[in-house]
Amino acid sequence: MSVLAERLTDTVGAALERFRHLRDIAAAVGIWAFIASLFLWFFLAETQLFAIGVIVGSVLALGAIGLTLIYGILKFANFAHGDTMMLGAYVAFFALTGLLAQNARQDTEIPFSLDSLPGSVEQIGPLSFGYGLILSAVVAAAVIALIVIGLDRLIYRPLRRRGSGIVIFAVVSLGLAISIRSVMMIFWGPSPRVYVTGIHPAERFDLGFTTIALKADQIFIFAVAVSLAALVYFVLFRTKLGKAMRAMADNPSLAEVSGINTDQIITWTWLIGGALVAIAGVLLALQAQLNPNLGFFLLLPLFASTILGGIGNPMGALLGGLIVGITQEVSVGIELSIAGQEILPLAPGYKFSVAVVILIFILLARPRGLLGSKSL
Amino acid sequence: MRAERLLTPASFLAITLAVIIMPAERSGWSFDGVISFLTAFATTVAIFSVFTLGLNVQWGYTGVFNFGVAGFFMVGAYTAAIFTKDPPESEFVQYVYGFGDKLDFIPFLASDQWLPFLFGTAAAAIMAGALAFALSIPTLRLREDYLAITTIGIAELLRAVTIEERGLVNSARGLIGIPRPFHDFFDPGDYKFVYFAIAVLVLLVLFVAVERGIRSPWGRVLRALREDEMTTAASGKNVFAFKMQGFIFGAMIMGVGGAIFAYERGSVSPDTFSPFFATFIFWVMLMVGGSGNNKGAILGAYIVWGIWTISLQLQGYDLPEVVKSRIFFVRDLLIGGLIVSVLLLRPQGLLPQERRVSIWAEREVRRVTRQRPQPEPSGADPPVT
Numbered sequence: 001m002s003v004l005a006e007r008l009t010d011t012v013g014a015a016l017e018r019f020r021h022l023r024d025i026a027a028a029v030g031i032w033a034f035i036a037s038l039f040l041w042f043f044l045a046e047t048q049l050f051a052i053g054v055i056v057g058s059v060l061a062l063g064a065i066g067l068t069l070i071y072g073i074l075k076f077a078n079f080a081h082g083d084t085m086m087l088g089a090y091v092a093f094f095a096l097t098g099l100l101a102q103n104a105r106q107d108t109e110i111p112f113s114l115d116s117l118p119g120s121v122e123q124i125g126p127l128s129f130g131y132g133l134i135l136s137a138v139v140a141a142a143v144i145a146l147i148v149i150g151l152d153r154l155i156y157r158p159l160r161r162r163g164s165g166i167v168i169f170a171v172v173s174l175g176l177a178i179s180i181r182s183v184m185m186i187f188w189g190p191s192p193r194v195y196v197t198g199i200h201p202a203e204r205f206d207l208g209f210t211t212i213a214l215k216a217d218q219i220f221i222f223a224v225a226v227s228l229a230a231l232v233y234f235v236l237f238r239t240k241l242g243k244a245m246r247a248m249a250d251n252p253s254l255a256e257v258s259g260i261n262t263d264q265i266i267t268w269t270w271l272i273g274g275a276l277v278a279i280a281g282v283l284l285a286l287q288a289q290l291n292p293n294l295g296f297f298l299l300l301p302l303f304a305s306t307i308l309g310g311i312g313n314p315m316g317a318l319l320g321g322l323i324v325g326i327t328q329e330v331s332v333g334i335e336l337s338i339a340g341q342e343i344l345p346l347a348p349g350y351k352f353s354v355a356v357v358i359l360i361f362i363l364l365a366r367p368r369g370l371l372g373s374k375s376l
Numbered sequence: 377m378r379a380e381r382l383l384t385p386a387s388f389l390a391i392t393l394a395v396i397i398m399p400a401e402r403s404g405w406s407f408d409g410v411i412s413f414l415t416a417f418a419t420t421v422a423i424f425s426v427f428t429l430g431l432n433v434q435w436g437y438t439g440v441f442n443f444g445v446a447g448f449f450m451v452g453a454y455t456a457a458i459f460t461k462d463p464p465e466s467e468f469v470q471y472v473y474g475f476g477d478k479l480d481f482i483p484f485l486a487s488d489q490w491l492p493f494l495f496g497t498a499a500a501a502i503m504a505g506a507l508a509f510a511l512s513i514p515t516l517r518l519r520e521d522y523l524a525i526t527t528i529g530i531a532e533l534l535r536a537v538t539i540e541e542r543g544l545v546n547s548a549r550g551l552i553g554i555p556r557p558f559h560d561f562f563d564p565g566d567y568k569f570v571y572f573a574i575a576v577l578v579l580l581v582l583f584v585a586v587e588r589g590i591r592s593p594w595g596r597v598l599r600a601l602r603e604d605e606m607t608t609a610a611s612g613k614n615v616f617a618f619k620m621q622g623f624i625f626g627a628m629i630m631g632v633g634g635a636i637f638a639y640e641r642g643s644v645s646p647d648t649f650s651p652f653f654a655t656f657i658f659w660v661m662l663m664v665g666g667s668g669n670n671k672g673a674i675l676g677a678y679i680v681w682g683i684w685t686i687s688l689q690l691q692g693y694d695l696p697e698v699v700k701s702r703i704f705f706v707r708d709l710l711i712g713g714l715i716v717s718v719l720l721l722r723p724q725g726l727l728p729q730e731r732r733v734s735i736w737a738e739r740e741v742r743r744v745t746r747q748r749p750q751p752e753p754s755g756a757d758p759p760v761t
Contacts, residue, residue, distance in 0.1 A: 296652075299528070
């Protein structure tokens with residue numbers, strides 16, 4: 001009898017083992033079905049906030065792509081990324097207006113800045129800004145890329161040579177985050193700023209079942225974010241540099257013995273990550289405002305997007321950024337009651353906490369992320 | 377080599393001189409002024425040392441990477457406040473419970489002056505430990521940076537909860553009028569000395585507890601874990617359980633720190649628990665002092681809080697307007713730059729980690745070396761990485 005039972009359990013166990021991949025597939029289907037139905041509900045119930053979420057999400061995605069590249073290739077969590085993003089926004093602000101804070105109330109202006117170019121603040125079509133801001137964003141991308149490469153040479157490279165652990169890198173990057181934040185406070189003061197003042201009307205779009213209002217700027221933000229993400233995809237998967245970067249993310253030692261110049265790849269990684277995050281910062285400040293305190297809070301949605309998509313996976317970061325951005329925006333507007341208890345909408349102060357909840361869920365359910373962390 | 381050996385005493389001396397001379401000069405060399413300034417300074421150092429001790433248990437000994445000290449700090453401070461305050465009276469002040477009047481159940485020995493505080497501190501430790509327990513389940517099995525990101529997020533989440541939930545802890549206005557232990561026994565002017573004594577006593581008790589714990593077989597497993605998880609697991613130790621215990625033990629110490637912080641300030645509000653003030657500064661203190669060394673943790677708290685205080689004192693001097701109006705930001709830059717340069721130039725901190733395995737083994741070594749003289753083992757050890 002017991003022999004029979006034993007044989008039976010063995011057979012069942014072997015069968016389960018054989019169909020293990022089926023269980024994994026079922027889990028994956030479950031997760032994707034859950035996400036798809038959740039977002040269908042979001043879209044139908046709160047179309048307006050969903051649209052805003054897509055725009056915020058595309059900006060987050062741009063930041064998260066840079067973060068995930070650094071995480072995947074340099075193997076550490078860069079806690080300075082959120083503040084670097086904000087610094088990018090401020091560098092563009094400085095390039096555009098030439099303003100520096102003199103004291104709490106007054107600004108001083110340096111003699112030359114991009115807005116003194118002829119016609120640079122004239123509005124392009126329906127957009128609220130002129131070509132001056134676009135030039136400033138390019139300047140910011142270049143400056144931030146140079147700064148992060150410089151910081152890598154000065155700080156991270158000696159740590160790498162010494163073989164420091166990831167914790168030391170993380171603590172150093174947190175120290176840099178605090179330093180960058182105080183530099184922004186020193187030069188531009190703690191109060192929020194905007195690129196272009198004034199009210200810019202939104203345009204209405206009829207979707208059949210509802211209408212949504214979007215500003216031309218917001219559509220511009222989305223277009224820029226998507227084209228930059230496409231550019232990163234092209235670089236990573238269609239160029240030799242991208243191939244080397246992916247090889248290094250996969251196995252740094254193997255990449256090195258295969259003749260890949262790892263130092264050069266690290267420089268390229270910082271360059272791409274820095275430029276992307278600077279432009280993300282400019283786009284974010286265009287959508288919301290410039291605020292030196294925002295940098296730290298941005299870390300939470302950025303890391304949530306990175307881990308959600310799978311560390312080192314840029315397409316995952318794109319998807320993660322969109323999911324986090326949409327959930328974040330929709331959760332403060334959508335209504336949901338369970339058993340007479342109102343659960344949603346959340347109070348606006350919880351906006352960044354949504355990212356934390358997503359992060360904890362994904363760590364419990366799928367720590368490798370939705371798209372897996374090895375597919376860079 | 378020689379100059380490097382002088383670094384620790386020199387920085388200690390410089391900070392000590394500065395925190396004595398600056399207030400003395402600004403108060404016109406008044407003895408009372410300096411004493412009261414130094415008492416306040418030393419009390420804060422003692423309280424913050426409790427946090428660095430807790431962080432040292434987590435990072436320095438167990439290798440658990442907690443970037444959300446603010447969360448445990450906040451849970452400790454609010455729990456302690458709720459356990460000692462009376463229930464809310466007016467409708468403008470809203471918070472849950474307020475156990476202060478119920479906990480004073482011994483009718484003699486003036487128990488209202490100390491009993492609620494004991495309960496409050498114990499509850500603070502338990503709540504912070506419970507938070508650590510809950511957090512360790514999803515994160516401790518994963519790579520250490522996941523824990524860092526999660527704890528940083530949870531600290532922010534908890535701060536958002538205290539602000540948004542109106543009836544919980546009086547939202548953004550915070551809790552004020554927290555009672556203080558033994559307050560009625562002393563002249564209000566002398567109370568600061570009493571509280572200094574309390575803070576130092578708590579610190580000493582915790583210091584001895586941590587030193588004992590770390591030197592015990594349990595502590596040896598923690599330190600082995602920190603050095604090499606694989607080997608420890610291969611020696612048959614349950615890595616997850618030991619990591620969890622180290623994490624919870626450190627969090628409980630931070631809870632106690634939150635409690636004595638709340639009783640010292642007499643008020644708590646969400647502003648205090650910003651990631652910079654309530655997390656980062658403890659990391660700087662631990663890294664400057666030397667992680668893996670409890671004395672280093674306390675020395676680090678002293679040095680960094682000294683720099684912090686001195687940079688605020690500079691405000692009273694005749695500085696150019698450009699610097700004066702930005703003194704807070706310059707101070708933040710100084711602290712941020714300090715940790716980067718410490719980790720780059722002196723990663724072991726001011727007091728390097730002690731390579732002591734067990735006091736028994738050490739006695740044995742001493743006995744053996746006394747019998748046949750051997751060269752001293754070198755004191756300086758590889759960097760803490």
